[in-house]
Amino acid sequence: MNQRKPFVVANWKMNGDLSLVNTVSARLQDETGDLPEILICPPVLFLANFPKSAHYQLGAQNLSEHTAGAFTGEISAVMLAELGATYVIVGHSERRTLFGETNEQVAQKVNQAIAAGLTPILCVGETLEQRTEEKTFSVLAEQLDAVYSAQPQWLADSVVAYEPVWAIGTGQTASPEQVQEVHEFIRQHLQRYNSTEASKLRIIYGGSVNASNSRALFAQMDVDGALVGGASLKATEFVAICLSAKGE
Ligand code: PGA
Numbered sequence: 620m621n622q623r624k625p626f627v628v629a630n631w632k633m634n635g636d637l638s639l640v641n642t643v644s645a646r647l648q649d650e651t652g653d654l655p656e657i658l659i660c661p662p663v664l665f666l667a668n669f670p671k672s673a674h675y676q677l678g679a680q681n682l683s684e685h686t687a688g689a690f691t692g693e694i695s696a697v698m699l700a701e702l703g704a705t706y707v708i709v710g711h712s713e714r715r716t717l718f719g720e721t722n723e724q725v726a727q728k729v730n731q732a733i734a735a736g737l738t739p740i741l742c743v744g745e746t747l748e749q750r751t752e753e754k755t756f757s758v759l760a761e762q763l764d765a766v767y768s769a770q771p772q773w774l775a776d777s778v779v780a781y782e783p784v785w786a787i788g789t790g791q792t793a794s795p796e797q798v799q800e801v802h803e804f805i806r807q808h809l810q811r812y813n814s815t816e817a818s819k820l821r822i823i824y825g826g827s828v829n830a831s832n833s834r835a836l837f838a839q840m841d842v843d844g845a846l847v848g849g850a851s852l853k854a855t856e857f858v859a860i861c862l863s864a865k866g867e
Pocket of ligand 1: 630782786787788789790825826827828846847848849850
């Protein structure tokens with residue numbers, strides 16, 4: 620068992636409605652089992668509809684790389700913080716591939732988040748092609764270095780999410796051994812910047828996590844939690860994943 624506090628994150632993506640807000644918040648609020656730290660990242664307009672609770676925190680799925688100004692449709696880090704968000708997902712592979720986010724933009728977004736007092740959850744991950752070509756570690760190193768090489772102090776204020784692109788929304792989870800191998804690589808790679816902070820850093824896994832596979836993933840030495848997409852839209856399953864992070 621490591622000393623890092625387990626962390627389970629729900630990424631609703633562009634799904635859910637007010638009824639799901641009510642179901643999930645009530646279900647978590649009423650839970651009497653031993654819960655890990657839980658973060659819900661709904662579509663941002665629902666943030667204000669979640670009742671305050673000691674059982675979960677709220678986060679956003681994206682933010683602008685700019686501070687303020689004429690950026691139609693964008694939402695700043697400060698606005699998210701004002702709405703009650705404490706974390707923000709940055710550089711999710713859907714943002715990188717569907718919306719063309721670059722490593723440089725991702726680094727700017729991390730900067731904005733930290734400046735506003737939000738903790739960025741930096742997503743990194745390789746495509747199936749990159750894995751097949753044995754480029755997984757070099758792709759991850761590039762994604763990590765784009766954020767931390769110039770600003771190693773950000774490590775102390777971050778969470779990293781390993782999300783192999785081929786495992787997201789596909790039902791094809793990476794095996795616990797594959798995940799451990801990559802998490803260990805990420806931690807070792809970041810040790811060059813700050814070895815103490817790298818050992819404290821929470822590295823969570825995302826990609827088809829569900830109530831049947833979460834326990835085996837959480838049992839891995841360097842897996843400190845999960846970023847859950849599809850299964851976070853089912854309240855009962857999501858709570859079961861959360862409880863499995865604490866061994867229940
Ligand atoms: P999934 O999504 O659990 O539906 O695979 C994970 C994610 O994209 O964060």
